[in-house]
Amino acid sequence: MRKNTGGLRPSGAPATGWSMKDSILSRLLYTYLILFISVILILSFVFTRFIDIGYYNMKRNQLLQEGKRISSLVERYGFEDLAGNQMKDALNLIGYVTNSSVYVLKIQNLEDVGPQMSGEYSMAIAEDIKRVAAGDEVARRISIENIDTDVFFAGLPIYLNGNVEGAVLLFSPLNELGQTMDRMYMAAWGIGLAFIMIASMVIYAVSRRVTEPIIRMANAAREIADGKFAGDINIQSNDEIALLADSFNYMKNQLKKIEKMRQELISNISHELRTPLTTIRGFIQGIMDGMINPEEERQYLEVALEEVNRMTKLVGDLMDLSKLQTGSIKLYKSEFDVDSLVNEVVKGFDIECRERGIYVAAEVGEGLKVTADRDRIKQVLVNLVGNAVKFTPDGGNIVISAQQVDNRTVFKISDTGQGISEEDIPYIFDRFYRADRTKPGHGLGLAIAKELVEIHGGTISAESKEGYGTTIIFDLPS
Structure with missing residues (x-):
């Protein structure tokens, strides 16, 4: 001893x-x-x-x-x-x-x-x-x-x-x-x-x-x-030591939250990978054993390909987030028309929105242009509009707007979904955070969008009220 x-x-x-x-x-x-x-x-x-x-x-x-x-x-x-x-x-x-x-x-x-x-x-x-x-x-x-x-x-x-x-x-x-x-x-x-x-x-x-x-x-x-992770350290004073203790408590709570999200991520990724891998293995095993009719093989292979694409997207999101956080992503900026980009993003969700009766409106200022990496801003809009479509009930509405405000271009994506609780709003842009765990996803889309907006010199925020929908706002230098 x-x-x-x-x-x-x-x-x-x-x-x-x-x-x-x-x-x-x-x-x-x-x-x-x-x-x-x-x-x-x-x-x-x-x-x-x-x-x-x-x-x-x-x-x-x-x-x-x-x-x-x-x-x-x-x-x-x-x-x-x-x-x-x-x-x-x-x-x-x-x-x-x-x-x-x-x-x-x-x-x-x-x-x-x-x-x-x-x-x-x-x-x-x-x-x-x-x-x-x-x-x-x-x-x-x-x-x-x-x-x-x-x-x-x-x-x-x-x-x-x-x-x-x-x-x-x-x-x-x-x-x-x-x-x-x-x-x-x-x-x-x-x-x-x-x-x-x-x-x-x-x-x-x-x-x-x-x-x-x-x-x-x-x-x-x-x-x-x-x-x-023990309880907070309480210091009964108003000096620098108390400030240090508050910062330490904040750091500890953030680490605790990140550790919890990391464990949940591992669990979610394990589940997300295990299910499609089991499906793909079953299809391949069935084809090899002759248990699937040759006429049905293409149908099963298409399902397997869809699962592979989903896993590829998950891995791609993880790699993008890692590159963004290490600063290894290079931006290729150019001036482009905002209206054409927004319409391009909307068309990507056209089939799903038609099937569910979701009305999508685009309101873009006439002749509005912005200088940025077009592919990366498209990735931001796809993530945000995809979230809006996911959480908007059938027959709901989504509005995508872009306007010039002073020397900034301000984008807003509003939906009529279930909204986000006041307690969850501060964390929705954190990695792996999912306010609604009943919906599919990995909690990476908003985190990637936030990183992409910020490396362009912009800001991103959310406004929401439960039962009344959500509005995501981000801006870029004009």
Whole structure:
């Protein structure tokens, strides 16, 4: 007993080459997870970048604003008051609020800048101090060797009597930003992992819902291959999977119908061939054994010939239908008179119609011509008129009309027969289909007519009501 170790592999499916990792479910699951994780990473990067830029701009504006306040104080009270308690308290308060180190330098010349500051700061901002001494405001992020975090630096000039006499320098470490970002990263990854777990379950359920109908259809396809036609597959949704299931059900029902017709065809052909072959064999055996008088031999041979002709027509119809469906029939188109063709077809049924009292009327537009394969269109008309004669009761009427409508030539064959039920009309042009099985025939005539009309670029349809007769309509390009 073989076990299904693949989890989702349909029963009866070949084990070779199939694995869980190759299934649609796995591909959908992995694809959605990768996409979801990528989105989380991108959003995390964008969000942290946004926070970083926002914090940077906030710190820049804060230090520049406080630097301007210090510069205003020095410009108002002069450098002599820097040693006073009030000035020291103000500078310490600003440094505490902004989490920064504050330097107020008196610049008499550029060479005096370095000794007034600690070495690591003066080396990192030497060029910036030159710009401040020239009257520019400077604010940027700097890295200092002996400090394990980046520092935000702001420098502003101090004006006395219209000249740059000093500078306010503020240094604020950005370790707060790093700590904040670390906490945000931890929170983001925690939330992300929780979402990934929830998303995995949701994605699995959704993917399973997508693949489960496909597995059911695969199992049903194998049953069809084994000749078993189960019930329809019902999908409760309005998406593409439901459309696929509807198409699959339609295909299955069509195959079921074709299989039924094929079996009926084999049965009918077997019967149709067995009966004349038995008759012919009996006649030949009787003649050979001397059981039939020589005077009656011709009569029996004529009956045998009629049976041979009927079998020949059956085989010919099957061959024509096969050629039409494979596209191997070549058309020999020419312009011909429609009226003469219709009269020719009507004459072929003249004797039978006279014997049964069926009145046949031909109504063809004057001078109507069409370009087509005359022999094939005659074959269409013979099949359609033959059907009309077959199903029209004695004393009934048949009307054959042909008219020009726009750029099409429209043919109509109407009879006063028993009509066709509404349920049968969609199938009467199918191969081997016979709405009335009490009448002789093989169900090939209308199928051949349909194929011949369509390869000419035309269409064919039927209108019928039970008890009121049938009208077959087909058109051809003019």
